[in-house]
Amino acid sequence: MWRHIASNALTFLVVLVFVGGGALIWAQRSYQEAGPLTEPICLDVPRGTNISRVSEDLEGQGAVSSSVLFRLGADYADKSAQLKAGSYLVPEGASMAEIVDIVTRGGASTCGTEVVYRIGVTAAAVEVREVDPATGRFAEVMEFDPASEEPPERFAEVRDASGTRFRVALAEGVTSWQVVEELNSVDVLEGEVEVPAEGSLAPDSYEIVPGDSRADLIDRMQQAQETILAEAWANRADELPLETPADALILASIVEKETGVAEERPQVASVFVNRLRRGMRLQTDPTVIYGITEGEGTLGRGIRQSELRAATPYNTYVIEGLPPTPIANPGRAAIEAALNPAETSYVFFVADGTGGHAFAETLDEHNRNVARWREIEAERASETEAN
Secondary structure, eight states: OHHHHHHHHHHHHHHHHHHHHHHHHHHHHHHHSOOSOSSOEEEEEOTTOOHHHHHHHHHHTTSOSOHHHHHHHHHHTTOGGGOOOEEEEEOTTOOHHHHHHHHHSOSSOOSSEEEEEEEOSSOEEEEEEEEETTTTEEEEEEEEOTTTSOOOHHHHHHHHSTTOEEEEEEOTTOOHHHHHHHHTTOTTOBSOOOOOOTTOSOOSEEEEOTTOBHHHHHHHHHHHHHHHHHHHHHTOOTTOSOOSHHHHHHHHHHHHHHOOOGGGHHHHHHHHHHHHHHTOOOOOHHHHHHHHHTTSSOOOSOOOHHHHHSOOTTOTTTSSSOOSSOSSOOOHHHHHHHHSOOOOOOOEEEEOSSSSEEEESSHHHHHHHHHHHHHHHHHHHHHHHHO
């Protein structure tokens, strides 16, 4: 009798092992195979949520076949505690494993509604945009100038919605004063901040959340710029006429303000590097303008002859070498160009009428380029008068 009972128990255990093994294989296959979504969705992962709530939301939206299996799979992969708040695009047919990766790997949000506070060199703007889940692309919903326009009626509703994300975007070449002025008008940030050192902020796009402090955001911008500058300085070209990373930042800011054409930055940098090597004055208008405005807005007029002759720390038509500080916040490309300029013999450049510049090695060649630029200016003036 006991032998019969033992035999039945053994048989039962074998069946349990086979059933359990089959269930495990089925669960693994279900976790890895394509999911039931027939079209992309936006998944909102709020701050402070947990994997259980996310799994229930996914099942409710038809993105997973089983919230329990999704949660168990995340637990098994040791990712349940790695949820990152944000709004994420979940593509059609995404597996549970892929969705777990999307909501735990972090990075910028990829879906939903976003308010972008743009800080530009000549103007600022608030832009509201949304991602179309079907295409994964942002579409602009509204935009306004906070300095001269009242926000659209819908803006407050969008701003205060629970799933809305926020970011501050700095353009290359903005001054530190401009950044602080505009951050003071970003109504989802808190606290006061002093104007940081010129050049110390990295132009980039920074994700924020309501209640973040302005001081913390400035710290993030400065840490990013320090990292960029340190990396570029470590990989700089040999025998540059720059003694310190601070010198590099000053030169990069001049390069940034002299051209808006990305591919020209190494050539523009080469002009200034060649001038420094030869002991020539830099003779660049943006430094003179900074000396006049101190970075507080744009000049809004031409430079006067008296200003070009004035002996000020930023008048590179008068002083030798670099000005005492950067004249703006340069981006990564300008910093890298200043520390790895093109190998040229150029010492002159002037606008060429296309948005770029004509470069020259000799004064005679430069004078011809200048004469051509004057002709272009005259032609444009005549066309303006005729219209």
